[in-house]
Amino acid sequence: MTKPKRQLHLGAFLQGVGHHLAAWRHPDVDPAGAVQLSHFKNLARIAEAARFDAIFFADNVGLPDAPPEVQTKAALPYYFEPLLLLSALAGVTERIGLVATVSSTYLPPYHLARKFATLDQISGGRAGWNLVTSGSDFEARNFGLDQQIAHATRYERAREYVDVVKGLWDSWEDDPYLFDQTGGRFYDTSKLHRLAHQGTHYSVHGALQTERPVQGYPVLVQAGSSGDGQDLAAATAELVFTAQQTVEDARSFYSSLKGRLSRFDRSPDSVKVLPGISPVIGRTEQEAQEKYEALQSLIDPGVGLGLISGFLGGFDFSPYPLDGPVPELPKTEGWQSRQDLFISLARRENLTVRQLYQRIASARGHLTVVGTAKSIADQMEHWFNTGAADGFNVMAPTLPNGLTEFAQTVIPELQRRGLFRTEYTGSTLREHLGLERPAHPSSVTQPSKLKEESYV
Numbered sequence: 001m002t003k004p005k006r007q008l009h010l011g012a013f014l015q016g017v018g019h020h021l022a023a024w025r026h027p028d029v030d031p032a033g034a035v036q037l038s039h040f041k042n043l044a045r046i047a048e049a050a051r052f053d054a055i056f057f058a059d060n061v062g063l064p065d066a067p068p069e070v071q072t073k074a075a076l077p078y079y080f081e082p083l084l085l086l087s088a089l090a091g092v093t094e095r096i097g098l099v100a101t102v103s104s105t106y107l108p109p110y111h112l113a114r115k116f117a118t119l120d121q122i123s124g125g126r127a128g129w130n131l132v133t134s135g136s137d138f139e140a141r142n143f144g145l146d147q148q149i150a151h152a153t154r155y156e157r158a159r160e161y162v163d164v165v166k167g168l169w170d171s172w173e174d175d176p177y178l179f180d181q182t183g184g185r186f187y188d189t190s191k192l193h194r195l196a197h198q199g200t201h202y203s204v205h206g207a208l209q210t211e212r213p214v215q216g217y218p219v220l221v222q223a224g225s226s227g228d229g230q231d232l233a234a235a236t237a238e239l240v241f242t243a244q245q246t247v248e249d250a251r252s253f254y255s256s257l258k259g260r261l262s263r264f265d266r267s268p269d270s271v272k273v274l275p276g277i278s279p280v281i282g283r284t285e286q287e288a289q290e291k292y293e294a295l296q297s298l299i300d301p302g303v304g305l306g307l308i309s310g311f312l313g314g315f316d317f318s319p320y321p322l323d324g325p326v327p328e329l330p331k332t333e334g335w336q337s338r339q340d341l342f343i344s345l346a347r348r349e350n351l352t353v354r355q356l357y358q359r360i361a362s363a364r365g366h367l368t369v370v371g372t373a374k375s376i377a378d379q380m381e382h383w384f385n386t387g388a389a390d391g392f393n394v395m396a397p398t399l400p401n402g403l404t405e406f407a408q409t410v411i412p413e414l415q416r417r418g419l420f421r422t423e424y425t426g427s428t429l430r431e432h433l434g435l436e437r438p439a440h441p442s443s444v445t446q447p448s449k450l451k452e453e454s455y456v
C-alpha cells in the first residue's frame with residue numbers, strides 16, 4: 001500500500017484586526033472589528049471554509065504598561081478572553097480546531113482542566129491548549145507578584161502542571177454513564193479515578209466533574225523555543241508554535257526539538273512543528289511590495305519601540321538614536337528565544353534601531369513573506385520539504401482581508417500541488433493533525449510509574 005502524501009498543517013492565528021502592528025490604521029481595515037464578536041465569527045468561518053486545521057488565539061493576562069500617548073496608538077491585540085471566545089465560535093463552526101492560549105503560571109490546574117474538558121465536549125473534540133508560562137512583569141503584577149517568576153522555575157512548574165491536568169482529564173474512564181433510571185445508577189463508579197497528586201508545586205486531590213474529553217486530552221500545544229521550552233515541548237506537546245526568521249534556523253530548531261523526543265519515548269511524528277508566517281500577497285511581486293510598504297509607513301515609532309522594548313523586559317531605547325546601531329540588548333527572565341532572535345537578526349543584518357522595530361512590526365519576529373501566491377507557496381513548500389516545518393501558523397497582516405486573500409489564492413495553489421487538504425477527513429482536531437487519541441491509563445497494560453503514583 002502506498003503511503004499517503006505528507007501534507008501541510010495550517011493554523012489560522014487570529015489577532016485583532018491583523019498581526020501587523022499598524023493594521024488597525026490601514027484604510028481597508030475596520031478597527032472596530034477588534035472588539036466585536038461578529039468579526040471573529042466571520043474569521044472562524046473563513047478559516048473553516050478554507051479547511052485550516054485550527055484557529056488559534058494568543059493571550060496576555062494584563063495590559064502592557066505604556067505612557068498614555070503611546071498606549072492610545074496601539075490596538076488591543078487580546079480583547080476577548082480566548083476560551084470564552086472559542087466557546088462562542090464553537091457554535092458557529094463544525095470541524096475546525098479551536099486552540100486557546102492559557103498560561104500555566106496564573107490559573108490553578110483544576111480550573112484549566114475543567115475549562116478545556118468543557119470546550120472539548122461542547123465542540124465535539126476540537127479543543128487545543130496552547131500552554132505558555134507568560135513572560136512579563138505587567139502580568140505578574142495582576143496576581144500579587146512584583147515581578148515574574150524566573151524562567152526556569154516557570155517551566156519546571158509547567159511540567160508538573162501538565163501532569164496534574166492530564167491526571168484530572170483521566171478522572172473518568174471513557175463512557176462512564178449508565179443513565180439507568182430503573183436501577184437508580186447515573187454512572188458507573190468503577191470508572192471514577194480520583195487524582196492524588198502531591199508534588200513540588202501542586203497538591204490536587206479530587207476528580208473533575210466533567211467527563212473525559214472527547215479527544216482523551218485536548219491537543220497540547222507549546223510555544224516556547226528556549227532549551228527549557230523545547231524540553232517541556234518534547235515531554236508534553238503535540239503541536240509546537242515557533243518564530244523563525246530563516247530556513248536554516250527553522251531547520252535547526254526542528255531537528256533540535258524532534259531530537260529530544262526519543263528521551264521521552266516519543267516518535268518524531270508525534271509532534272508537529274508550525275513556524276509562524278505572515279504573508280503579504282499581491283497579484284504581482286511589485287503589488288505585494290507596495291502593500292507591504294503601505295503598512296510599514298503607518299508604524300508609529302513610539303509604538304514600534306514599545307513593541308521591542310516589551311519583549312525585552314521594558315528595555316529603555318530612549319538614549320539610542322533611531323538611526324544608529326542597535327545597542328547591546330539584555331536577555332531577561334521573559335521570552336528568551338525571541339530575545340535571541342532579535343539580537344541575532346540585528347547583528348546579522350547590521351540593523352539600526354528603526355530598522356529592527358520595522359522588521360519586528362510586521363509579525364513580532366515571525367517570518368514575513370511578501371510576494372505572489374505562487375512565490376509564497378514556493379517558500380512554504382521549501383520549508384516543508386527540507387526539514388524546517390510540518391506546516392505553518394498563518395498570521396495575516398490585516399483581518400479579515402489578509403486571511404481571505406490567503407484562502408483564495410495561496411491555499412488553492414497548495415492544494416494544486418497536493419500539499420493541503422481539499423476536504424476535512426476527520427471531525428476532531430487530533431484527526432486533522434494525524435495525532436493519536438491517548439488511551440485512558442486504566443486500559444494501558446503497563447501503567448507508567450507516574451500514573452501508578454497518581455491514582456487511588
Ligand SMILES: Cc1cc2nc3c(=O)[nH]c(=O)nc-3n(C[C@H](O)[C@H](O)[C@H](O)COP(=O)(O)O)c2cc1C
Nearest residue numbers: 058059101132134223224225226229241242336337
Ligand atoms: C506563535 C506563538 C504564540 C505565542 N503565544 C503566546 C501567548 O499567547 N502568550 C504568552 O504569554 N506567550 C506566548 N508565546 C510565547 C511563548 O510562550 C514563549 O514565551 C516565547 O516563545 C519564548 O520562549 P522561551 O521562553 O522558551 O524562550 C507565543 C509564542 C509563539 C511562537
